[in-house]
Amino acid sequence: MGTVVEATNQGENGNVTEQKPTVVFVLGGPGSGKGTQCANIVENFGYTHLSAGDLLRAEIKSGSENGTMIQNMIKEGKIVPSEVTIKLLQKAMQESGNDKFLIDGFPRNEENRAAFEEVTKIEPAFVLYFDCPDEEMERRLLNRNQGREDDNIETIRKRFKVFMDSSLPVINYYDAKGKVRKIEAARPINEVFESVKAIFSTKNEKAD
Numbered sequence: 604m605g606t607v608v609e610a611t612n613q614g615e616n617g618n619v620t621e622q623k624p625t626v627v628f629v630l631g632g633p634g635s636g637k638g639t640q641c642a643n644i645v646e647n648f649g650y651t652h653l654s655a656g657d658l659l660r661a662e663i664k665s666g667s668e669n670g671t672m673i674q675n676m677i678k679e680g681k682i683v684p685s686e687v688t689i690k691l692l693q694k695a696m697q698e699s700g701n702d703k704f705l706i707d708g709f710p711r712n713e714e715n716r717a718a719f720e721e722v723t724k725i726e727p728a729f730v731l732y733f734d735c736p737d738e739e740m741e742r743r744l745l746n747r748n749q750g751r752e753d754d755n756i757e758t759i760r761k762r763f764k765v766f767m768d769s770s771l772p773v774i775n776y777y778d779a780k781g782k783v784r785k786i787e788a789a790r791p792i793n794e795v796f797e798s799v800k801a802i803f804s805t806k807n808e809k810a811d
């Protein structure tokens with residue numbers, strides 16, 4: 604795969620230059636099961652899983668100059684500026700050697716969405732949306748036990764509000780374009796994956 608900094612299908616002279624990667628955005632509230640299902644999709648369908656949250660947490664650990672800013676924003680349940688997150692996603696895409704990506708937890712707001720499109724020129728093939736009631740997500744997050752600084756009730760409530768106010772509009776945007784594949788996520792993991800499998804086994808239109 605060539606660079607994905609700005610993926611293109613046609614050069615200025617009309618020749619095909621490089622193939623755009625296939626991107627599936629994986630969205631849903633905090634604790635809806637995005638990461639869990641992405642691991643299953645990777646095993647079965649050959650995608651590379653890129654979690655925006657995991658990349659940001661790795662950036663904090665790496666001691667980068669943005670680390671403290673990212674850590675403070677995550678603690679408050681806020682969304683990190685797109686420029687930072689998109690750079691991390693692009694780097695991970697380039698380093699993966701794959702051309703099929705599950706981008707988990709991104710775009711989280713309109714700024715994320717528009718900036719990714721502007722910078723990469725990539726449109727998602729479709730958007731997988733895990734729909735789950737808040738009470739179930741809250742129960743899961745409080746039992747997750749992965750030592751995440753944002754899995755406490757105060758931050759969880761802030762994350763739910765950010766999801767409702769900023770992320771749902773992005774899902775609605777893609778829904779209006781016929782790109783959302785909605786999954787009922789408040790079911791056992793294997794049942795949810797049966798629904799996921801059905802979507803990945805169906806021919807979904809490739810990115811524009």
Ligand SMILES: Nc1ncnc2c1ncn2[C@@H]1O[C@H](COP(=O)(O)OP(=O)(O)OP(=O)(O)O)[C@@H](O)[C@H]1O
Pocket residue numbers: 631632633634635636637638639640656708743744746747788789790791792793795
């Ligand atoms: N269908 C399910 N039923 C019960 N528990 C689940 C289910 N799916 C995931 N879990 C558990 O819920 C917790 C949250 O799942 P996961 O980390 O996959 O969510 P997420 O959507 O990636 O959350 P976040 O946005 O916070 O990263 C984990 O402990 C996971 O094992």
Ligand SMILES: Nc1ccn([C@H]2C[C@H](O)[C@@H](COP(=O)(O)O)O2)c(=O)n1
Pocket residue numbers: 633654655656657659676677680681682683684688707708709710711715753762
């Ligand atoms: N596009 C994104 C994705 C994540 N973050 C920050 C804010 C989230 O609360 C946190 C954890 O993400 P998760 O692992 O729950 O997907 O990471 C962001 O700022 N922008």
Ligand SMILES: [Mg+2]
Pocket residue numbers: 637638654656708
């Ligand atoms: Mg996750």
